Amino acid sequence: MKIAVCVNHVPDTEAKIKISSDGKSVDTGGVNFILNPYDEIAVEQGLKLKEKFGGDVIAVTVGQEINKETLRKALAMGADKAVLIKTNVLCDSYVVAEALKNYLQEINPDITLFGKQSIDYDNAQIPSLVGEMLNLPSITVVVKMEIENNKVICEREIEGGHEKVISQMPIIISVQKGLCEPRYPTLKGIMASKSKPIEEKIYNLPENKVEIVSLRLPQSKSAGKIVGTDVSAVKELVRLLHEEAKVI
Amino acid sequence: MKILTFAEQREGKLKKTAYEVATAAVNLGKQLNADVFALVIGKNVSEIASDIGGYGIKRVVVVDNSDLEFYSTTAYAKAVVEVAIKEKADICLFPASQMGKDLAPRIAAKLNAGLASDCTALKIENGNIIATRPIFAGKIISDVIIKTDLKIFTLRPNVFTAGANNGQKAQVENISIDLKESDFTVKAIETKLGTGRPDVTEASIIVSGGRGMKAPENFKLIEELADVLGAGVGASRAAVDAGWRPHDEQVGQTGKTVSPNLYIACGISGAIQHLAGMSSSKCIVAINKDKDAPIFQIADYGIVGDVLEILPELTKEIKMILGK
Ligand SMILES: Cc1cc2nc3c(=O)[nH]c(=O)nc-3n(C[C@H](O)[C@H](O)[C@H](O)COP(=O)(O)OP(=O)(O)OC[C@H]3O[C@@H](n4cnc5c(N)ncnc54)[C@H](O)[C@@H]3O)c2cc1C
Ligand SMILES: Nc1ncnc2c1ncn2[C@@H]1O[C@H](COP(=O)(O)O)[C@@H](O)[C@H]1O
Numbered sequence: 001m002k003i004a005v006c007v008n009h010v011p012d013t014e015a016k017i018k019i020s021s022d023g024k025s026v027d028t029g030g031v032n033f034i035l036n037p038y039d040e041i042a043v044e045q046g047l048k049l050k051e052k053f054g055g056d057v058i059a060v061t062v063g064q065e066i067n068k069e070t071l072r073k074a075l076a077m078g079a080d081k082a083v084l085i086k087t088n089v090l091c092d093s094y095v096v097a098e099a100l101k102n103y104l105q106e107i108n109p110d111i112t113l114f115g116k117q118s119i120d121y122d123n124a125q126i127p128s129l130v131g132e133m134l135n136l137p138s139i140t141v142v143v144k145m146e147i148e149n150n151k152v153i154c155e156r157e158i159e160g161g162h163e164k165v166i167s168q169m170p171i172i173i174s175v176q177k178g179l180c181e182p183r184y185p186t187l188k189g190i191m192a193s194k195s196k197p198i199e200e201k202i203y204n205l206p207e208n209k210v211e212i213v214s215l216r217l218p219q220s221k222s223a224g225k226i227v228g229t230d231v232s233a234v235k236e237l238v239r240l241l242h243e244e245a246k247v248i
Numbered sequence: 249m250k251i252l253t254f255a256e257q258r259e260g261k262l263k264k265t266a267y268e269v270a271t272a273a274v275n276l277g278k279q280l281n282a283d284v285f286a287l288v289i290g291k292n293v294s295e296i297a298s299d300i301g302g303y304g305i306k307r308v309v310v311v312d313n314s315d316l317e318f319y320s321t322t323a324y325a326k327a328v329v330e331v332a333i334k335e336k337a338d339i340c341l342f343p344a345s346q347m348g349k350d351l352a353p354r355i356a357a358k359l360n361a362g363l364a365s366d367c368t369a370l371k372i373e374n375g376n377i378i379a380t381r382p383i384f385a386g387k388i389i390s391d392v393i394i395k396t397d398l399k400i401f402t403l404r405p406n407v408f409t410a411g412a413n414n415g416q417k418a419q420v421e422n423i424s425i426d427l428k429e430s431d432f433t434v435k436a437i438e439t440k441l442g443t444g445r446p447d448v449t450e451a452s453i454i455v456s457g458g459r460g461m462k463a464p465e466n467f468k469l470i471e472e473l474a475d476v477l478g479a480g481v482g483a484s485r486a487a488v489d490a491g492w493r494p495h496d497e498q499v500g501q502t503g504k505t506v507s508p509n510l511y512i513a514c515g516i517s518g519a520i521q522h523l524a525g526m527s528s529s530k531c532i533v534a535i536n537k538d539k540d541a542p543i544f545q546i547a548d549y550g551i552v553g554d555v556l557e558i559l560p561e562l563t564k565e566i567k568m569i570l571g572k
Contacts, residue, residue: 013501013521017384026388037502093353094362119501121383123365125353128321132357137433138321140350143495157496158258158346159450161441163319167434177502178495207395209362213378214391221527224548226539231561233551237533238565240549245531247453247510248477248566 001055004109005046005079006100006130007039009063009070010120019215025090026215033066035073038115040182041175045145046113047078048180053147056080058107062087062099068198075193076185082198092208093121097129102203104134111152114174116141127174138172139165143179249282252337254328255300255308256347257290258319259439264450265343267303267410269403272370273341274304274411279372285309285335286418289327291317294420301418303411308418309335311425318436319347325354327425332359334423337398339377344402345449352402362394365402366505368528377401385501385524405449406507407528443481445471448499451480453510456499456526457492458484460515460536460555464492469559470514476567482506482526484516500525515555518543535559 011017012032020027035043046057059074061067062085071082085099104112117124124140131138143162144155150169155162157176185193227233227240241248253273255266270286277284286308288297297308311327328351332340340355342348344366356363369380376393379401383390394400448454455474457467467481474481483493485500499506501524511529516522518534518541526532527546534547535555544550551558 011384013385013524017387019388026384092362094356097353097357119385122381122385122505124349125356125363125365128350128353129357131321132325132354138350138354139434140321141346155440156346156350158439159263159447160445161439161447163346163436164438164440165434165436176495177498209396210364210392210394212390212392216389216391218382218386218389218527221546223545224532224550226544226550226552229539229552231553231557233553234558234561234565237549237551238562238569241510241531241533242569245510245548247531248569 001049001053001111002107002109003046003049003055003057004104004107004112005039005042005057005059005074006112006114006126007043007059007061007070007074008036008115008118008120009033009061009067010036010118013119019217023214024212033069035070036115036118038117038175038177041177041179042113042115043074043077043079044180044182045175049111049147058083058109060085060100060103062091062096064088071198072193073185075196076189077183078189081196083201084198085201085203087205091205092210093123093125093129094209095205097126097133098205099203100126100130101133103201104130108170110169112172114172116174116176127172131172134172136170136172137167139167140174141176142173143176145173145179249280249338250336251277251282251284251339251341252332252335253284253286253305254340254342254348255286255288255297256343256345257288257293257296260290260292260296262296262299263343263345264410265345265405266300268405268408269341269343270300270303270305271411272403272408276339276370276377282338287328287331289316289324294422298417298420301416302413305418308420310420310422312422313425313427315427315432318439320432320436321350321354321434323427323431324351325358326427326431328355329358330425331423340398340400342400342402344404348402352400356400359398360396361398361400362396363400364392364394366404367401368404368407370401382528386527387524404507406452445474446480448480448482448497448504448506452508453477453479454482454506454508455479455512455514456482456484456516457487457514458516459486459490461487461492462556466556467492469556473512473559473563473566476563476570476572484522513543513547514559516543517541518546
């Protein structure tokens with residue numbers, strides 16, 4: 001089975017994000033970057049499929065040289081090969097999806113795994129975009145997955161429950177927490193990752209369709225009222241919620 | 249100019265987000281002097297579709313097909329695209345629900361359009377639609393414009409408030425889309441709905457528990473309060489990772505982003521990743537025994553104390569005030 005996993009290189013969840021002086025971009029200087037947490041789950045799922053069905057796991061990223069750190073992490077977890085599709089400017093989801101489409105068309109994986117969302121720009125667009133661009137079925141936000149012969153049976157999260165979905169390979173899947181627990185790279189894996197190949201690709205890509213016009217910090221909230229320090233405060237709290245905040 | 253507003257239905261009922269998005273579309277339509285129509289897709293949905301009229305929509309296009317009982321990414325995408333083309337829509341609005349987020353990028357790719365997802369505000373400046381969207385888990389707020397002629401937006405649930413239903417009915421126009429078996433390469437075959445409590449992304453009140461709840465059985469206290477309030481139940485990652493709660497209740501950067509009217513955080517410290525998912529809640533209550541817990545920094549009201557003692561009292565008091 002040929003398995004591709006698309007991975008993004010994103011600021012650590014703890015990172016403090018600063019706005020650059022142009023007011024339109026973020027200054028990531030000094031920020032620690034990680035493999036996007038959902039993509040870590042996608043890599044794990046890819047490795048599990050390989051263990052079950054055999055084949056290769058190829059990690060793909062779109063970005064700059066620095067994204068290779070994230071590819072190394074995927075390789076250390078056990079991916080066989082990695083690909084960096086090089087771009088310079090900040091691309092919107094559509095452009096990243098085009099880049100991925102170009103590469104995936106060349107290698108025709110049986111299954112392409114994504115995270116459900118990048119935790120930087122929080123778009124949650126790319127898996128469905130790529131699905132449509134390649135005219136392939138896609139199932140997003142998957143928490144359970146089985147493959148039998150060519151048939152893919154998944155459960156995806158919906159509001160208040162799950163939806164059971166059937167489809168077929170080749171397919172695009174985006175994964176959600178709960179599908180599986182990503183493994184930690186072993187020392188051996190980390191050593192091996194250093195000698196695994198990272199291929200580089202460049203494509204002609206379209207212009208961004210969505211443009212950031214300005215960035216700002218959210219309005220900071222001031223700490224509120226401590227109503228009390230034990231059960232006796234409950235009455236007053238309920239009064240405040242009812243009469244002042246009017247939320248109950 | 250023409251605006252398509254996608255009115256999501258599940259199991260033959262329009263969702264609350266359908267009304268939210270419709271209201272936003274009507275507002276946008278007024279400012280842009282544009283025609284607004286709704287689109288409803290499903291099986292036996294013609295009747296319910298007219299209800300969208302209560303929110304200021306005069307016309308609703310309905311794709312009613314017995315094969316569309318359950319959601320199908322590919323078949324829905326085909327239907328939306330055909331309607332958008334036929335109607336010459338310039339703007340398409342979807343809810344940023346699981347369905348809307350799954351569907352909207354497919355429409356964008358098919359029609360070569362820009363998509364701004366999970367928007368929390370739309371405004372017009374110099375004729376441009378400026379969409380506001382939180383990024384980096386709400387640590388930064390971005391304003392974006394879409395440069396393509398067709399513009400697609402998904403709107404975060406619970407942020408755009410639906411107008412009051414004025415009881416009007418929209419004029420229903422059925423349109424038939426030729427759907428073949430090959431259009432159903434992805435197809436839901438069953439929905440498994442959980443506890444009957446609202447999902448955290450849709451709930452207007454959330455009662456959420458963390459490691460401070462001490463044990464899974466103590467979440468009964470959270471559920472009791474939630475049920476009195478008609479609220480959803482949320483959890484911190486610590487509670488989910490401990491196996492106390494299902495992961496679909498997790499609120500935070502790697503869980504769900506919520507913006508209810510009231511968020512009650514019980515035994516949750518307020519780690520940055522948790523705040524990322526809930527800090528835009530309109531009113532936040534924190535119950536924590538540690539007065540220095542970061543959650544108090546963003547709470548509107550707090551009680552410093554043992555949550556296991558406070559919760560039962562709180563449920564009792566709220567029952568009383570609600571006359572239950
Ligand atoms: C990549 C990454 C992603 C993450 N994503 C998320 C996410 O999406 N959502 C999320 O929530 N976290 C997330 N986290 C984890 C986050 O950093 C915290 O570890 C987590 O939120 C802590 O959960 P907690 O507040 O329940 O537990 P703790 O931090 O252990 O806090 C428990 C609190 O309960 C209080 N307490 C204890 N006993 C009582 C009592 N009897 N009565 C009252 N109060 C009591 C304590 O004072 C304490 O403040 C993420 C972390 C990483 C690294
Ligand atoms: N630059 C990128 N390179 C490769 N894959 C990406 C990139 N950005 C996003 N993805 C994939 O697309 C998923 C959804 O991302 P997004 O639509 O940006 O929220 C991520 O979880 C990744 O699997």
